[in-house]
Amino acid sequence: MSVDEHLQGTAGSPRGVAQEHRSLDTGSKTAERFVALAFFISFVATIGLGVTFWVGGQAQLEGAFLFVALIGIGAGIVSWGKYLVPHGPFVQEREELRSSDEDRAAFYASLERGSKQLGRRKFLGRMLGLSLGAFGIIQLFPFLRSLGPVPGKALFVTHWKKDSQVVKVDGTAVLASDLEVGGAMTVFPRGFEGNALDQVILIRPATTEIVTRPGRETWGPQGYLAFSKVCTHAGCPVGLYQELTEQLLCPCHQSLFDVLTGATPVFGPAPRPLPQLPLKIDSSGNLLAQNGFDQPIGPGFWER
Amino acid sequence: MMTQKVTDWVDERLGIAKGGRSSLNKIFPDHWSFMLGEIALYSFIVLLFTGTFLTLFFVPSSHLITYHGPYKPLDGQKVSEAFASTLRLSFSVRAGLVMRQMHHWAANVFIAAIVVHVCRIFFTGSFRKPRELNWIIGTLLLILAIVNGFIGYSLPDDLISGTGIRIAFSIVESVPLVGSYLAFFLFGGNFPGNSIIPRFYTIHVLLVPALIVALLAAHLGIMYHQKHTQYPGPKRTNRNVVGTVLWPGYALEAGGFFFITAGVLAALGGLVQINPIWLYGPYIPYKVSYAVQPDWYMGWLDGALRLMPSWEIVAFGHMIPNVFFPAVLLPGITFTALALWPFIERKITKDDRVHNICERPRDNSWRTSLGVGILAFYVVLFFASSTDVLANTFQTSLNFVLWFFRIALIVLPPASAYVTYLITKETQKNTAAGQRKVAMIISRDETGNYSTVDAEPAEDDIHPAQSPVPVPEEAAYLHHNGLVVGSEEQELVTVGDSNGSFTRSLESELPPQRSGGSGVFRVPRSLPGSQGGFFGGGPRRRGRGQRHGDQK
Ligand code: HEM
Ligand code: FES
Secondary structure, three states: OOOOHHHOEOOOOOOOHHHHOOOHHHHHHHHHHHHHHHHHHHHHHHHHHHHHHHOOOOHHHHHHHHHHHHHHHHHHHHHHHHHOOEOOOEEEEOOOOOOOHHHHHHHHHHHHHHHHHHHOOHHHHHHHHHHHHHHHHHHHHHHOHHHOOOOOOOOOOOOOOOOOEEEOOOOOEOEOOOOOOOOEEEEEEOOOOOOOOOOEEEEOOOOOOOOOOOOOOOOOHHHOEEEEOEOOOOOOEOOEEEOOOOEEEOOOOOOEEEHHHOOEEEEOOOOOOOOEOOEEEOOOOEEEEOOOOOOOOOOOOOOO | OHHHHHHHHHHHHHOHHHHHHHHHOOEEOOOHHHHHHHHHHHHHHHHHHHHHHHHOOOOOOOOEEEOOOOOHHHOOOEEEHHHHHHHHHHHOOOOHHHHHHHHHHHHHHHHHHHHHHHHHHHHOOOOOOOOHHHHHHHHHHHHHHHHHHHHHHHOOOEHHHHHHHHHHHHHHHOOOOOHHHHHHHHHOOOOOOOOHHHHHHHHHHHHHHHHHHHHHHHHHHHHHHHOOOEOOOOOOOOOEEEEEEHHHHHHHHHHHHHHHHHHHHHHHHHHOOOOOHHHHOEOOOOOOOOOOOOOHHHHHHHHHHHHOOOOOEEEOOEEEOOOHHHHHHHHHHHHHHHHHHHHHHHHHHOOOOEOOEOOOHHHOHHHHHHHHHHHHHHHHHHHHOOHHHHHHHOOOOHHHHHHHHHHHHHHHHHHHHHHHHHHHHHHHHOOOOOOOOOOEEEEEOOOOOEEEEEOOOOOOOOOOOOOOEOOHHHHHHHHHOOOOOOOOOOOEEEEEOOOOOEEEEEHHHOOOOOOOOOOEEEOOOOOOOOOOOOOOOOOOOOOOOOOEOOOO
């Protein structure tokens, strides 16, 4: 009765009597040394890690020491499992997952018995359904309704109103003389500086070849144009004004809007022009809004 | 012995030995592709460890404060507490940066491992009966992992992730009928509000991880109960499992592999910078950042958003927004189809048999081709998420890049499916493909003809031909109960020694001179039968599994 080779560590792998002498011992010795060394290196690295923490920490060193410490343990354990314990291959029968017909029959019988006992009282069942259902629906209030207000008109309006003063983010008024020809800046209605939804890009194109859409003849005094800066695609700020091509670029999905034709989309996924804000200039040179936007700003939504 | 005292103590109270004995002897098939799921699991454990560390310092609030800290370029700026605390984690907390970056890397590796794992399940047909339930659970895990990755990425409130949150709002808003309500409930009002960071935080550290832990437990429990699939090979049938035994071989290998995964993640976290939010700056809604790219697992959605034509449907006074199609409909179809795939395939093949043997991808041409085609679709979408970077790098127009990807999205999937089909057909003919290589001796005779013969196996080449045996303890037990498994007949014997104590062992393990001696006698044939619970089942008599498929 020979030594069963499945029950040996695979290192060395005895195959016949002839190999027996070179196998077991030398092979497992090498593996054993490797495992011991791996654990030891890990130990040293952990000391290094401790010292690094002690003296104040340094990200790269910590990473390197952590790496060596963990890999040392890991390589040691894995090699132990691979080379120093019996490795089969072993075989095992699978049990059938399906229950026997007997078990199934008994199971169904028990299930039926219980269901019948309950089913006799249909009315109680319905009442239970009623109370549970009602309870569940009422829970929608704390778990849904308390979470936020309903949208109402919120998506249709901004804080831009008739005569809103155009200001910079720091609150200073924008004067008609502020922008050089060819320049652009981000502006807000007074009182809502920095607001995500009220942001408007004010542009003074370096050309007069502006295609004004019907009804908007007075919206751009002294060559000033103002558009909502919220992309009509997915709402990113359309912030990159390319003076040369007179286009606005949205950095998120590269929609391009042509400023001279009323910020109409000419490239990319944006489906609608950026809404234009009607401007006027008062007697002291302040920029004001003639009115709010004539349509909802930003991305689409069901009720729009 | 001490250990025995402890196990006996526990067994008196919990009866662990009943199921435990077969659990320790459980066989796990060996194959590198089975490590993919393990990488996912271990990355998740690393996420739990590092994430818990992060919670000790992270402040989930969008309340604005003035930053004063070691990172001078941002000194004096108004930033949210979330952003400031992430800076503090990165610069002032000892080991904070490593933990943060490890967490982020672990998230990326976690999801990557899941995706590759799903591919291996798909292409080898391992989702077939009886494993459909675990396939569905796996799909849910993938969705949850992606969702939690996105939400975690959003927590630091930097310029790039804030822009991502803005897009997320628009996507939620685009759901027909209830979209704007959903968005308002999630954000506590119109964008941006002050609620989203704290809410995301609760979802990120509590809700989704708890769901993942629960589903993972179910996933592993079912896998354990049903046992792994195995690849076809000598002595492997649909009704057995060939591999390493759980205790100690597999336990060591799997346990050790956790440390290796964690080690690699630590190296990435310490040495490879990820998400340097101080370079991006805090989220300011009217500021834009160039080359906005999400983490890799959101790439396909970003690409879809970019490639979508600028359509928007307005009908009956309602609007179906543009982003609905790429960002709601596409993922909806994707994950529904993915989850239902086992049932779709079964509708087509009408195959109701139990499959415990993996299919080699080449052996199922149509599934493999279809899978590659669909994968190609998502790969194109993924690369389309960098249209701007590509246009810049190759100095071409955005227009060209966009149309290139739109066309590729339609052309590449069928083309790669077709090529895959040809490759599978070709490799099917080559029966040796995928087999272990054997050495050959080529010789030339006097007439100049060459001939080859298989060489003798190399001395330490023990692998392919070795026939598997039952685990020794189990073998002894089975044999004793007349349930003979394995090729060799072995006797279970009890040996009494000179001190009067007895040990039981296989005959083959006895020192030869003692077997047959006077101190040896048979153990009575009345050991109780095995009665494993959910985790065990223990060895059973052969020949009961009539309903298994694949059985030749
Ligand atoms: C499915 C598992 C998870 C994934 C995919 C994931 C992913 C992420 C990602 C990508 C980040 C951004 C990191 C950055 O660059 O700053 C993050 C942040 C964070 N995660 Fe997780 N995470 C997971 C689980 C957890 C768990 C279980 C916890 C806590 C117990 C946690 C706590 C945190 C905290 C506190 C932050 C914010 C801190 C910071 O960003 O500096 N995460 N997560
Ligand atoms: S958000 Fe502007 S292009 Fe998508």
